[in-house]
Amino acid sequence: MAEKNEKGGEKPQEKKGAHSFNRSASAPEEKPMNKGRPMQAPMKAVISASGKEVRGIVRLAGYDLRGSLPLRRAITSVKGIGINLGKVVSEIASQQLGINDKTMIGELSEQEVEKLENIMRNPAEFGVPVRMLNRQKDLFTGNNLHYISSDLVYIVRQDIDHEKDAYTWKGYRHTYGQKVRGQRTRTTGRTGMTVGVLRKAVLAKAGESAAAATGAAAQAAGAKAPAAAPGAKAPAGIAPKAPIGAPKAAAPAKKEEKK
Numbered sequence: 001m002a003e004k005n006e007k008g009g010e011k012p013q014e015k016k017g018a019h020s021f022n023r024s025a026s027a028p029e030e031k032p033m034n035k036g037r038p039m040q041a042p043m044k045a046v047i048s049a050s051g052k053e054v055r056g057i058v059r060l061a062g063y064d065l066r067g068s069l070p071l072r073r074a075i076t077s078v079k080g081i082g083i084n085l086g087k088v089v090s091e092i093a094s095q096q097l098g099i100n101d102k103t104m105i106g107e108l109s110e111q112e113v114e115k116l117e118n119i120m121r122n123p124a125e126f127g128v129p130v131r132m133l134n135r136q137k138d139l140f141t142g143n144n145l146h147y148i149s150s151d152l153v154y155i156v157r158q159d160i161d162h163e164k165d166a167y168t169w170k171g172y173r174h175t176y177g178q179k180v181r182g183q184r185t186r187t188t189g190r191t192g193m194t195v196g197v198l199r200k201a202v203l204a205k206a207g208e209s210a211a212a213a214t215g216a217a218a219q220a221a222g223a224k225a226p227a228a229a230p231g232a233k234a235p236a237g238i239a240p241k242a243p244i245g246a247p248k249a250a251a252p253a254k255k256e257e258k259k
Helices: 002-009 071-076 083-097 110-121 149-166 169-175 198-224
Strands: 057-060 063-066
Touching: 057 110, 071 083, 083 110, 149 169
Parallel strands: none
Antiparallel strands: 057 063
């Protein structure tokens, strides 16, 4: 009996998935927090060898550059500054700003970045040779200038439009999208559908379509024409042309002339 009472005193176990209607009496369930995207850890500031904090992005001459780039590499990343000119400009900037050539661009302050951009836009004022400028003897002013970034794109577009308006040979070639500086165009620079061996394929397709069109027209004309009387000759007229690609009829043999 005791065993039965013990067994009877035990509460029946709840089945999995069964709904408990007394949730208010039970302890509230803890919901996991931050189910979505995990929070990113804050970026640590990069400190250079000299002890200065390096900025992540630096705006130089209209370009967003990584602050970890060395000075010379950052200068040559700007449109209009090549390798040789970048080397000269970096040497001038290191003298003017009192920095090293390997200094990262992110270490410079806003005032130093403005001075560097001024050197890049006016290199002739800081002793750069005229032969290294990209706008020698300007067409309108006659001065030796140097353009970078968006100014260079704009002035090149203006020069092309000027050539088109004057209708020079260069402007003519620019207008029709051809090569301007005397390059060969027999094997390169081709545009359009008929290029090389593709011309034969295009002509063959055109011939097939023309033959099909003429055949359909001949059938329609034959259906509309009245039936000719037996023994009557066909009306004189222009004989229809043979379709393109059709085999030519054999020419009649010439009669031997009597001696």
